[in-house]
Amino acid sequence: MNDSQVFDDIKEICPHAFLGLNESMANHTFIQMGGNADIYIMPKNLGEAQKITRYSFLNKIPLTILGYGTNVIIRDKGIRGIVMNLNNLNKITVSGNEIKAESGASIIDVSQTALKHHLSGMEFACGIPGSVGGALIMNAGAYGGEISFVLKRAKVMTRSGKILILSKSEFQFGYRKSVFEKEKYIVLEAILTLEKADHVEIQERMERFTSLRNKKQPLEYPSCGSVFKRPLGHFAGKLISDSGLQGIRIGGAEVSTKHAGFIVNVNHASSTDYLELIQYIQETVKRKFNVEMETEVKIVGEE
Incomplete structure (x- = not known):
């Protein structure tokens, strides 16, 4: 079944939902990068979401679920099948x-x-x-x-x-x-x-947490949040900083000088830039401290 047929089928199932063919994922992620999705759909309600899910299952079409796109890297070659964004289910x-x-x-x-x-x-x-x-x-x-x-x-x-x-x-x-x-x-x-x-x-606690976040995190640049999980007995940011990696760039992706646990998009980075920098960090930390750095960010899409 080709993309145009899938697009037409979904348009019939959900005639009033936002629907995109060959939709750029850079427009739907905080990190502002990523290739295209074959089909992109934002159902208006649970019923529509269930119809799309059943359709993809019965027709053996890959289904990727997306929310705010804050903790995800979508590879440059994009996502095959259907991407379903549930942001309209927000009550x-x-x-x-x-x-x-x-x-x-x-x-x-x-x-x-x-x-x-x-x-x-x-x-x-x-x-x-x-x-x-x-x-x-x-x-x-x-x-x-x-x-x-x-x-x-x-x-x-x-x-x-x-x-x-x-x-x-x-x-x-x-x-x-x-x-x-x-x-x-x-x-x-x-x-x-x-x-x-x-x-x-409650408000005072929230204000304190907000102040800490603003001081410590590089909110001035697009990012996917904390890139790595906390290794047992260590802090990811400290390991990266102690490895001398703060400020290092590959393409437009940079290890934040404000918080080493973040990789920021400083100059139109590609997903490949990000993934190569992640790999470089993992290899360097492993070599220096013999610690495995596991990604927290979700990496999806075609390699």
Whole structure:
């Protein structure tokens, strides 16, 4: 089945959704790079997302899920098959001390909603630029907090389009990992249980975390966030800095001079620039300290 046929089929399934043929992924990632997707679709609701998922499964078409594109590098040759962006599934509602958030909702917006309703537990996420779905998949965390501490229940979809409800005992959370990643579930909705607290105290914590983030992270350039997982017994940024790699460039990609754990796009970098710099960092740190540097950022697309 060719791309034009798939495009026409999806247009019939979801006539009012945003749909792109040979869509540039550089327009849909924080890092502002990446090749084209054969088919790019933004369903308007869960029903459309389920139809697209079932269509891709029945026709054996690769399906890639994208949220805010904050923790991903898309290779220069792009992505074959269908890329489904769930950012339109972004509703946030509050009931008592629980927040229900759809997968495409901004995790920052969830933290602001919690603040508004005097709910504590999401302060750590006040500066994480990603979606709820991405936060669950990666078990996002910062400043001593993480999504695993507050997640009560999750609605997910299998790659065949079946809807499942998962509870705490099924999440399999670890450091930057989860059952959502392991089973390649498509996250649809999260129920978060928080605690009532003083509004001023919550706000002060969020302001402190925001100040720390602004001081330490290179927010002035496009990046994909922390590139590497924290090696056991070490800090990724310190290993990179101690290897003398801060400021080193390949093409338009540079190891940040502000925080060595970040690689920033300083001059129209390509994904190849990024990936070559990642490999160079891994080889250098391994040679100097005999430590394996595992990527936290997701790398997708055709090599």
